[in-house]
Amino acid sequence: MEIVILDGVDAVDRTAADIVERVVRADPAANPGRSAGSTAVLGLATGSTPVGTYRELARRHREDGLSFARCRAFLLDEYIGLSKTAEQSYFSFIRQNFVDHVDLDDAAVFSPDGDADDIAAEAQRYDAAIAAAGGIDVQILGIGTDGHIGFNEPGSSLRSRTRVKTLTEQTRVDNARFFDSPEDVPHHVLTQGLGTIDEARHLVLIATGESKADAVAAAVEGPLTAFCPASTIQWHPHATVLLDEAAASSLALAEYYRYAYANKPRWQHL
Ligand code: F6R
Numbered sequence: 001m002e003i004v005i006l007d008g009v010d011a012v013d014r015t016a017a018d019i020v021e022r023v024v025r026a027d028p029a030a031n032p033g034r035s036a037g038s039t040a041v042l043g044l045a046t047g048s049t050p051v052g053t054y055r056e057l058a059r060r061h062r063e064d065g066l067s068f069a070r071c072r073a074f075l076l077d078e079y080i081g082l083s084k085t086a087e088q089s090y091f092s093f094i095r096q097n098f099v100d101h102v103d104l105d106d107a108a109v110f111s112p113d114g115d116a117d118d119i120a121a122e123a124q125r126y127d128a129a130i131a132a133a134g135g136i137d138v139q140i141l142g143i144g145t146d147g148h149i150g151f152n153e154p155g156s157s158l159r160s161r162t163r164v165k166t167l168t169e170q171t172r173v174d175n176a177r178f179f180d181s182p183e184d185v186p187h188h189v190l191t192q193g194l195g196t197i198d199e200a201r202h203l204v205l206i207a208t209g210e211s212k213a214d215a216v217a218a219a220v221e222g223p224l225t226a227f228c229p230a231s232t233i234q235w236h237p238h239a240t241v242l243l244d245e246a247a248a249s250s251l252a253l254a255e256y257y258r259y260a261y262a263n264k265p266r267w268q269h270l
Pocket of ligand 1: 044045046047048049050076077090141142143144148149150151
């Protein structure tokens, strides 16, 4: 796990975009398990945190010719009970904030269907679709103030697969800003499990702002525990945590992380 403390949100967005760009531009032949003709499989988080990263990637698409045309993408989660086309659905969110601004084929962007008649079958189908795509190359993650990743709330099984979860009241309050009224925030979601997320080849957790500082500290310096689902990134072989100063403000070893990043060997990328 590599913890990178950066000077401001823009630097966080640019660094996350650098990681995604490198994967997108990588030679497909170097990635076994991938179907012929396709390049990166991206794992996309929704919510406010990655929006700046998506904006930066869209800028690179417009100005630097970064193409997503042969990529596929999978979302982490979706609300149950909202139609796909509802403004607050994550299906809509990712289109408004990323897909509509790049050349990623809309049909190659997948999300769990929170409106499916058979939710359990949909959950299994979603895990199978990720596996059939050859797995996720780079998974962008945000973190909830209660330590969730995806919508794996505290108490989530460390090996869980895509399934239904009940949102904590704290998460519903945090997400109320996207809805007309707090009562409109759904209670249930369909989310990739911690075991599903763990299978992505590279996890990139992004956190900015002081409201995330305690959750970040619990995730990266606390025990590996279902009580803080984001702590599962500690046993991933390739996890990068990108923080601004505010999100890093509760870390005990912040000085060491700054020192290690400042002295990173030039040949070693994130
Ligand atoms: C969204 C997701 C969530 C968010 C988290 C933080 O797809 O998986 O884990 O990343 O709730 O949300 P923001 O970024 O809005 O603070």
